[in-house]
Amino acid sequence: MRLITNFLLKKSKRRKDGKYPVYIRCTIDLKRIELSTGVYLNSCDWDNLAQQVVPLAENSRNLNKKLNNFSNTIFDKYYQLEAIGNPYDINNLKECLTNTPKHFLVDTFQTILDDIHRRVGYDYSYGTYKHYKTILGRLKEFIKVTYKKTDIPLSGINFKFITSFDSFLKIHHSVGPNTIGHYHKKLKKVLNDSIALGLIDKNPYTRFKIKRYQPNRDFLSLNEIRKIENKKIEIERVRTVRDIFLFACYTGLSYSDIHLLTKFHIFKGDDAEEWIIIDRTKTSTRCRIPILPKAKAILTKYENYPESVNKGKLLPTNSNQKMNTYLKEIADICDIKKALTMHVARHTFATTITLANGVPIETVSKMLGHTSIKTTQIYGKIIDSKISKDMKKIKNIWQSF
Missing domain, CATH: 1.10.443.10 (Intergrase catalytic core)
Structure with a gap:
């Protein structure tokens, strides 16, 4: 995945002294974030085409150096994510840059599973708990085989992760389509709970269609x-x-x-x-x-x-x-x-x-x-x-x- 950056003068955030903040926009796979650089300028001191402070502006050399260092830091974090090899997206990059605490899939799933276990006999059956437990086991195996890790960040769960998990279930466990559908429904529910807990913003299952086939059900004459x-x-x-x-x-x-x-x-x-x-x-x-x-x-x-x-x-x-x-x-x-x-x-x-x-x-x-x-x-x-x-x-x- 390629990282694209560009600076912009944020004219919607004008200060009382008439200056505007310079932001850097980062884009990966058409998704973007905007971060403040801490640099403030008059509109006449910014060259948008050249992406720098105009040479005649006060302290332009130091300001351009600061912007350049800010950009380099972003690319350093981006290359680190690439080298690790885990799935990632623009939100992972933001976490690295802003020191936002990371939340991981297996750890979050286990927390939700423990809560289901406590509620068995009230609003969950033991069978439902066992189903969730089985899916967690499959996820652990998938992450270990695919990413050589024991866990991955929640924000790294994307469409590619889901389709890869789908293929893994078919190839490594010969699981039928309706059983796979049940796995996806449970994982989707865990990710929806993660949204409710404020751990992620979006559920990648909005782009993934869970297929269900009408089975031939045996009965006796x-x-x-x-x-x-x-x-x-x-x-x-x-x-x-x-x-x-x-x-x-x-x-x-x-x-x-x-x-x-x-x-x-x-x-x-x-x-x-x-x-x-x-x-x-x-x-x-x-x-x-x-x-x-x-x-x-x-x-x-x-x-x-x-x-x-x-x-x-x-x-x-x-x-x-x-x-x-x-x-x-x-x-x-x-x-x-x-x-x-x-x-x-x-x-x-x-x-x-x-x-x-x-x-x-x-x-x-x-x-x-x-x-x-x-x-x-x-x-x-x-x-x-x-x-x-x-x-x-x-x-x-x-x-x-």
């Missing part, structure tokens, strides 16, 4: 659900995971919400039926879900299960990672070719159990605890059985003519 229900499983731990997965299929609850489920989340509705009413761990949005008979049967099966009783929970959940590991085994023994996870159960509730059977999307959205119906539309796939039912209606209409 009724036949696949029946396969899992009817499969005889001898190993108790695998059988338990199967039952909890099916419970998720019939309620739409996520793993984290099932993990927290207690008897205090079960209520009698105005219809005299039992309902699950729980605030979602992820968004704190309230879910209200009528308990279907098959879901009720699973709760009844585990109501006296020692692990459930000891922990005060309705179902004996393992960690989400272990649950998903066992679900891979279940997919194999049931000859299901889809990658089973606890989230597939949530998709299955939204599609096969509800939307495919005519439940309005607004109702499904309420049961899933979504804050926007647009989120529900992601789940709202029209599956083959629904298409078949609708087409049969059309066939019947045409046959009557």
Whole structure:
């Protein structure tokens, strides 16, 4: 990046004695700063074309020497930034010249991460904290590999840094586009917090578009659900995971919400039926879900299960990672070719159990605890059985003519 400087007589800042300050304007990549040189002149004593005090002005030789030294100091700092090799911009140069305290990316991110950790259970979930922690780890690695440093100034975070980080995630970690999008959103949030704290002036993400792709979300058909229900499983731990997965299929609850489920989340509705009413761990949005008979049967099966009783929970959940590991085994023994996870159960509730059977999307959205119906539309796939039912209606209409 090339540094361009030029002097100017700042006529908007005229002193009482009629003199004007001489400023130096520094430009890098079309961004500029202006610094006072401490030299004051009458307008007739400044030669703008020659960029110097006119020779006939009082003390012109010393004043021109002072301006020249000021310019040399700026270029010295500029060459130092170039030699260091860290990303920098015009603000870094200003920091060097004015002795403004530097604020660094990793250090600031860690401070924000520590604050999130303290707020887990209040306005942040532990899962969110883990996501931020993972991103910080990736950033540290990226800075070490790319710049051979442990940290870089916040003011050095620019468009080039972001695009390089994007490429690093794709090449070194084979991260998918939507996961990369989540990384960028979290980093963007950290930089916005840095602006709020007065550490930087602008967020370079204003020039970077975070891309998001609509993924193909797996869900189970009724036949696949029946396969899992009817499969005889001898190993108790695998059988338990199967039952909890099916419970998720019939309620739409996520793993984290099932993990927290207690008897205090079960209520009698105005219809005299039992309902699950729980605030979602992820968004704190309230879910209200009528308990279907098959879901009720699973709760009844585990109501006296020692692990459930000891922990005060309705179902004996393992960690989400272990649950998903066992679900891979279940997919194999049931000859299901889809990658089973606890989230597939949530998709299955939204599609096969509800939307495919005519439940309005607004109702499904309420049961899933979504804050926007647009989120529900992601789940709202029209599956083959629904298409078949609708087409049969059309066939019947045409046959009557």
